[in-house]
Amino acid sequence: MSVRRIAVLGAESSGKSTLCTALARRYDTAWVPEYLREFVDTHARVPFEADQIGIARTQRAREDAAAAQANAFLFCDTTPLMTALYSRVYWGRVDPALERLAATHDYALTLVTAPDTPWIPDGLMRESEEVRQQVFAMLVDELDARGVRFVLVEGDLPHRLRQVEAALKVLKPL
Template sequence: MSAVLKIAVLGAESSGKSTLCEALARRYDTVWVPEYLREFVESTGRVPFEGDQFGIARTQHEREGASMARANRVLFCDTTPLMTALYSRVYWGRVDAQLAALASRHDYALTLVTAPDTPWIADGLMRESEEVRQRVYAMVVQELDVRGIPFVLVQGNLPQRVRQVEAVLKVLGVG
């Protein structure tokens, strides 16, 4: 069996990352790594404090590693430590050294960015606003550009997004 391609799915809040990951995992008969932040918020009943950020990112990264053995050709990762670092900049104006170091290890075969072109939906503690969504989207694109990380912007409704990813994965030899 060939190596598993680890795919990062990045984007602002309420831009369809989880929905896309779930659909792609079904399409490719594989597993995906849900966003740990959602579980953290649900289990603690609060949004993270600055001191929680590294632990959230570390858990996300550890779950990626644990999921690699169960993945079939591709592993879709709903967010990465890079997103946690970006949100640290949004809310606290800084990123601690441990989180920055973890976020610098962007070891993905492909990076997808979900466009903020779907309706913004408030989701309890997990959603801020349309304005924050647009600002974070711009930050994601800028950060990837600064780091020289190529990415594919996926847009439109879910079937359109899945077709866009299928086309890219076909080029990478995943059919």
């Protein structure tokens, strides 16, 4: 069975995981959590620059594994593109191997969560409202520069779910 991968991108604390969980439940399918959270919990630290490519590769490998269990859609809470974007934020550059992986942004649909939910600090994983807004602006610019069409999802969870449902209905049949 063919599965459509749906990228769910956005800055920190913008509701990606909440949206993915709800979408997976709504469409009775799998979703791929953000590996970075597990990395931070396991290592009890934020990543170093050299960790970024491994994080992105693990994220993509987990997508590949989850695709076998998905029904019609696979909702992906972040992608290597976001890892590359955060590399640019924190280190001012992107490792060439990470850039190549990020360039394979081959999703049936890309959703961007607006930073319009309350910003909530989350230990090592959260920066600030200012960084959240900066990353959101960079993400939109990056997607535009790459020619990646996306749907901006805004508002509370029920409103976001309705926006995604409408976007999924217009996808071309497999």
